[in-house]
Amino acid sequence: MPSLIDLRRRIRAVKSTQQITKAMKMIAASRLKRAQQRVVAARPYAQRMLRVLNGLVTRVDPDSHPLLRIPEQPDGRPLIVIISADRGLCGGFNSNIIKAAGHFIRADGRKPEDVALGLIGRKGREFFRRRAFDVRYERTGIFQQLAFSHAVDIAEVAIEEFTSGRASSVHLIYNEFKSVMTQRVVVEPLLPIRRLEDGEEAGPTSDYLYEPEPEEIFKDLLPRHVQAQVYRALLESNAAFFAAQMTAMDAATRNSTEIIEDLTLYMNKVRQAAITREIIEVVSGASAT
């Protein structure tokens, strides 16, 4: 039976842990709010971009651009960009991503050496670096100061790999922010750019003037579209991370409350037992004389 002092010490330890998890939950909640606002703020840009692209697509031969072309004999390997987080203590956030990435890598009977990886975030990097993967790009610590220029960097590497023929396709794997309670892992093809829907509300595409030529604009626009998509994925993942961390820390705080209750109950029982024993000793001692 543990001594009273041990029990008291343990309760104190759990309590201080609880204080930490509570503080972390609060921090995650406030960061989540900011991250969510950024996701929302980034939406108009991506939407307008898509609209302009859709307007253009009817004017230009889509096969003319290398970013749209599907390679005929895919001799290159697929490049998979995995967006994880830099930090842990966020429930299944990172392990879900790693698991999904593992599935995707092994899909269609591929072997680890048949794919190239781009790793964003420290947790994913730590996992995949130790295994025999061809890592083409890695970046950690960007989530503290997430900026559009990070997305530009990543998009540049992806485009370079794809247009040079080293990569047959580029996919993004990231946690999508569904709601505070749920994150969903999504696998999203980035390159070649999917055939854009030209049927749906194309708007007045009729008589645009173009300056410069439509082909020129198209050439400029496509990389920016890729950048915007990468940026969106980064923002989503960032928001999802804080949501996951908040939920995890909330659960931890609740668990520690439970543990404290159990321990306190047990401690009281132990104390009671000790008192009872002492009384019995005194009584039996008195009756013996």
Next chain:
Amino acid sequence: MALPTKLLLEIVTPDRSLVHEEVDEVQLPGAEGYLGVLPGHTPLLATLGVGELWYRVEQETHYLAIASGFGEVLPDSVTVLAQIAERAQDIDVGRAEAARKRAEERLNKNVDADIDRARIALMKSLIRIQVASRARTKV
């Protein structure tokens, strides 16, 4: 069909939507020269360079610095997708000056590899300084 009398101007960057306003006139820094837009303009799609964008509401003119993007013009609206867009009053002149100095130094040193980047940086800083000065003279 009556021509529209106002333009709905929207300026969005990857980070946020900067301007969403009814305006009377806009000037865009097109890649091949400045474009003045009045309500009822023919639909136009243009790439934008580094430059100054201004728009007029009644008698009031607002200035912004823009770097690389696209402008979509319709008879009753103008949409600008810019990588960077800053209002004149938000520009940090000190930083822009410092950036200009740095870029000029790099250009003078003549390191071939970075010359394009330095030139773009120089242009951006010059535009920022110019746009910022507009904000000051107006007050």
